[in-house]
Amino acid sequence: MIRFPRMPGCWEALGRRLAEAALVLGLAVVLAFAMARLMPGDPATVMMDGQGTDPALVRRLWGAGELDLPLWRQFVDYLTGLPGGDFGLSWRYAGMPVTTLIGEAAPVTLLLVVATLTVAVPAGIAAGIASAHRPGTWLDGALTVGAVLALSMPPVVLATWLMLATPGRLVVSLAGDWLGDLAGLMAPVAALAIAPIGIVARSTRAQLLEVLGHDYVRCARAKGLSALRVMIGHALPNAMVGVWAVVGTLAGAILTSTAVVETVFNLPGLGRLAIEAVLARDYPVAGAVVLVFVLVQVTISLAVDLLIVAIAPTDRDTLDQP
Amino acid sequence: MRDKAFSRPAQTTPGVTVSDSRTILARCLQLRGEMAFTGLGKVLSRRFGVIFVAIFLTLISPSISIGADNEPVFRTNLDEDLQTTDPFSFMGLTSYNVLSLVYEGFTALGADGQVRPALAMSWQSPDGGRTWRIALRSGVRFHSGREFTAEDVRWTFTQLLKPRRQPGIGAFELQRVVGARDVAEGRSPGLAGVTVVDRYTVEIRLVEPDALFPLVPFFFVDSGIAAEDGPDWENRISAGTGPFRLVTWRRGQKVVLAADPDYWGGVPSVGTVQFAIIPHAGTLLALYDSGNLDFAVIPESMARQVLGDPRYADQRLTFPRSQIRYLGLNQTLYPPFGDRRVREAVALALDRDAVVAGLYHGAAVRIDGTIPPGLDGALAGNVPRLPYDPVRARRLLAEAGYGQGHPLPSLELTGTESTRDEMTVYAGQLSDVLGSPVSIRIMEHGAAVTAANEGRLAFFVSGWTADYPDPLGIMLPAWYGSSPFNRSRWQNSTFDRLIDEAKATPDADQRHRLCQQAEQVLMADRAMVPLPVPMIVALARPGVTGVRVLPTGAVDLRNAVVP
Numbered sequence: 001m002i003r004f005p006r007m008p009g010c011w012e013a014l015g016r017r018l019a020e021a022a023l024v025l026g027l028a029v030v031l032a033f034a035m036a037r038l039m040p041g042d043p044a045t046v047m048m049d050g051q052g053t054d055p056a057l058v059r060r061l062w063g064a065g066e067l068d069l070p071l072w073r074q075f076v077d078y079l080t081g082l083p084g085g086d087f088g089l090s091w092r093y094a095g096m097p098v099t100t101l102i103g104e105a106a107p108v109t110l111l112l113v114v115a116t117l118t119v120a121v122p123a124g125i126a127a128g129i130a131s132a133h134r135p136g137t138w139l140d141g142a143l144t145v146g147a148v149l150a151l152s153m154p155p156v157v158l159a160t161w162l163m164l165a166t167p168g169r170l171v172v173s174l175a176g177d178w179l180g181d182l183a184g185l186m187a188p189v190a191a192l193a194i195a196p197i198g199i200v201a202r203s204t205r206a207q208l209l210e211v212l213g214h215d216y217v218r219c220a221r222a223k224g225l226s227a228l229r230v231m232i233g234h235a236l237p238n239a240m241v242g243v244w245a246v247v248g249t250l251a252g253a254i255l256t257s258t259a260v261v262e263t264v265f266n267l268p269g270l271g272r273l274a275i276e277a278v279l280a281r282d283y284p285v286a287g288a289v290v291l292v293f294v295l296v297q298v299t300i301s302l303a304v305d306l307l308i309v310a311i312a313p314t315d316r317d318t319l320d321q322p
Numbered sequence: 323m324r325d326k327a328f329s330r331p332a333q334t335t336p337g338v339t340v341s342d343s344r345t346i347l348a349r350c351l352q353l354r355g356e357m358a359f360t361g362l363g364k365v366l367s368r369r370f371g372v373i374f375v376a377i378f379l380t381l382i383s384p385s386i387s388i389g390a391d392n393e394p395v396f397r398t399n400l401d402e403d404l405q406t407t408d409p410f411s412f413m414g415l416t417s418y419n420v421l422s423l424v425y426e427g428f429t430a431l432g433a434d435g436q437v438r439p440a441l442a443m444s445w446q447s448p449d450g451g452r453t454w455r456i457a458l459r460s461g462v463r464f465h466s467g468r469e470f471t472a473e474d475v476r477w478t479f480t481q482l483l484k485p486r487r488q489p490g491i492g493a494f495e496l497q498r499v500v501g502a503r504d505v506a507e508g509r510s511p512g513l514a515g516v517t518v519v520d521r522y523t524v525e526i527r528l529v530e531p532d533a534l535f536p537l538v539p540f541f542f543v544d545s546g547i548a549a550e551d552g553p554d555w556e557n558r559i560s561a562g563t564g565p566f567r568l569v570t571w572r573r574g575q576k577v578v579l580a581a582d583p584d585y586w587g588g589v590p591s592v593g594t595v596q597f598a599i600i601p602h603a604g605t606l607l608a609l610y611d612s613g614n615l616d617f618a619v620i621p622e623s624m625a626r627q628v629l630g631d632p633r634y635a636d637q638r639l640t641f642p643r644s645q646i647r648y649l650g651l652n653q654t655l656y657p658p659f660g661d662r663r664v665r666e667a668v669a670l671a672l673d674r675d676a677v678v679a680g681l682y683h684g685a686a687v688r689i690d691g692t693i694p695p696g697l698d699g700a701l702a703g704n705v706p707r708l709p710y711d712p713v714r715a716r717r718l719l720a721e722a723g724y725g726q727g728h729p730l731p732s733l734e735l736t737g738t739e740s741t742r743d744e745m746t747v748y749a750g751q752l753s754d755v756l757g758s759p760v761s762i763r764i765m766e767h768g769a770a771v772t773a774a775n776e777g778r779l780a781f782f783v784s785g786w787t788a789d790y791p792d793p794l795g796i797m798l799p800a801w802y803g804s805s806p807f808n809r810s811r812w813q814n815s816t817f818d819r820l821i822d823e824a825k826a827t828p829d830a831d832q833r834h835r836l837c838q839q840a841e842q843v844l845m846a847d848r849a850m851v852p853l854p855v856p857m858i859v860a861l862a863r864p865g866v867t868g869v870r871v872l873p874t875g876a877v878d879l880r881n882a883v884v885p
Contacts, residue, residue, distance in 0.1 A: 092405060093403075093405060093406065093573065094405055094406040094408060094411040094412070094413075094490075095406070095408075095411065096406075101573070104573060104574075105574070160604060163604070163605060163608055164604070164608055263601065263602050264602055264604070264605060265605070266598075266599075266600055266601075266602065266605050268572075268573065268574030268575050272574065272601075273574070276402070276403070276601065279767070279768070280768075281768055
């Protein structure tokens with residue numbers, strides 16, 4: 001059971017964060033609507049690859065749809081549908097509710113993000129601990145170089161390389177039972193996890209080195225505790241406050257990186273859905289995926305803030321950081 | 323799951339089920355949740371240990387991997403997902419290419435790119451294409467076992483016209499049938515322009531002549547299906563007469579078809595077909611290389627790589643497209659194009675043979691007009707061959723007043739990413755000969771198509787795929803004066819008159835002659851600059867034979883043999 005401290009400053013900061021989150025969501029709602037409609041190209045034209053049936057005739061026969069309504073009316077319809085989770089119908093998939101498409105694609109992306117965090121956070125923390133345990137040694141140097149290399153690797157390059165190196169695994173997505181074969185997710189998860197491992201490792205190392213200089217750590221050492229025990233039992237919990245903030249940001253970055261990885265590995269997730277929707281001018285789907293991504297990012301940020309307050313109330317000032 | 327299963331349940335996966343995997347995932351999530359909200363110190367090491375072990379065991383566990391499919395399948399690819407499996411709502415070429423294996427129309431496209439009768443045995447028009455009497459094939463059965471008759475034609479047409487959110491291509495084509503609007507707007511339950519003459523004959527009346535009506539790709543649907551299977555049947559039932567039944571469509575993943583043992587044209591030799599949806603070209607090639615595909619239709623962006631790779635020498639196949647490509651010349655937006663001599667100079671400045679040999683490794687078709695070879699009505703030598711003649715090109719420019727000291731205003735050639743290489747080559751050749759810089763501008767595909775259709779591009783790379791296997795399928799939309807797809811806004815009254823005449827000429831030979839005359843008018847005026855058309859490139863695993871790719875991109879499996 002989470003227990004929040006009774007500190008007025010803390011609640012004020014959280015209230016401010018909630019207000020900011022609401023503002024971000026509101027802006028995302030407007031931007032998702034506007035961006036989709038400001039994209040050059042007509043959905044009917046794109047669907048027919050620019051030829052075939054007269055786009056004007058398509059629009060006339062699609063008169064029941066949104067394209068022929070005034071923009072303000074489209075916006076009102078869009079807004080009124082949102083509270084009930086109604087994003088309308090897809091243009092590309094004839095007559096298919098957008099929520100159905102998102103519901104089908106979301107588990108793929110969710111699994112990728114969760115698996116990536118599950119691999120990247122412990123691995124990064126372990127590397128960070130190892131690095132901070134013996135700073136300046138060859139191990140610290142090697143891990144630092146590895147972390148910087150990992151950070152420098154664009155996901156698209158890594159994903160393409162891993163895809164070419166492990167094409168046999170892609171049979172998973174061909175069979176269509178990707179959820180039943182988690183082993184097939186190893187390469188895409190690796191493509192997503194490499195950079196986050198580097199980030200978490202660097203962050204953990206920096207936080208630990210700072211905390212290890214505090215008096216209470218020296219006191220623990222003076223009591224005769226082993227170096228590892230001091231590190232894990234005393235220094236790490238405090239160091240983790242900063243690390244969790246980084247992990248929160250990372251989750252959003254991983255989420256957006258899934259678009260590339262899902263495309264390269266042929267996984268039918270939200271990222272691939274978004275890319276294909278944008279190319280097909282499927283406004284309702286493209287806008288809805290953007291909103292989902294923003295909503296997830298905002299939720300994660302808030303969750304991290306709450307977590308930080310819960311585990312280290314004295315560090316509530318971090319909430320005031322931008 | 324996201325399955326749309328047709329006629330029979332989707333295959334289940336041996337080994338651990340999806341719900342098992344979800345349980346594992348849920349457990350992992352639960353552990354993470356506990357870890358996050360119970361303080362970190364003591365939990366961290368133990369919990370991470372448990373999570374690591376759970377994930378590791380999950381990943382390496384052989385019992386979770388997918389078992390080999392016991393049923394032999396012909397595995398090929400689609401570069402984009404279907405838009406729908408509803409034969410009344412489909413619009414795009416990909417949906418058409420797959421559904422055309424399940425559903426059939428009056429006519430179909432033969433492997434040679436020519437029209438062949440399908441559910442119609444013959445078609446006649448006594449009044450220049452305004453009324454069509456169509457004799458239907460007898461003895462054809464739907465996948466349900468019911469016989470296909472003239473009533474199914476009438477029912478399909480009526481259903482196509484009924485209001486729905488996204489009417490498909492068939493609904494647009496039916497706008498020309500008498501009474502179509504009454505049905506579409508709910509004023510009439512029946513389509514006045516369609517008469518069932520007898521069990522195997524149907525008569526269709528149009529509001530204006532249309533010589534190509536029997537070639538329109540309508541898909542006829544089992545009229546008993548709605549009564550028997552209820553609403554939303556199109557997402558559950560395979561209701562056509564085609565050689566394959568639709569078994570499964572998993573959005574974004576795959577489409578599975580199974581051969582119909584009662585197909586009127588003979589049972590296909592391939593039992594099951596699996597189309598994997600693979601939008602990324604690099605992924606497609608990796609899957610083919612690793613033996614996960616039997617036959618791969620290569621996207622154009624990767625065709626040159628495949629053509630130039632000796633590894634594929636004995637697996638490579640090429641097929642012609644029913645397509646033209648051209649440089650569009652808008653005479654209003656770039657005034658020098660108003661002078662025919664300038665247009666001809668542009669045409670003479672391109673070395674097409676070098677492009678075919680160098681850029682396409684020989685896998686391209688040289689076209690000097692607007693009717694692709696192989697299309698019904700194509701006539702070799704109908705228009706003169708366009709030579710590469712830089713000397714004459716420079717002379718023509720000089721005569722038009724554009725020489726040294728007064729070069730052509732700078733030109734910008736617009737196209738899409740998929741044509742970047744061609745554009746670079748053409749821009750280089752044009753710059754050399756025309757004496758003024760020709761730059762290239764790449765636009766996003768949808769934006770470029772819209773801009774071209776709206777007549778906003780002065781000098782552009784464009785193309786047209788024949789909507790029907792007939793020259794009119796290209797010439798009418800691409801060059802007719804009032805066509806919304808006349809992208810360079812070229813106008814010629816003689817050309818338009820010939821096309822009008824062809825539209826009202828049901829006799830194919832006569833119609834083709836009119837089209838050939840119109841092609842001569844088009845090219846004599848140098849209305850556009852024809853470009854080579856790359857062929858469709860495919861890879862077939864050793865032992866796979868008899869598979870052809872039709873000019874539309876559809877895979878023809880009627881004679882396919884898979885080891």
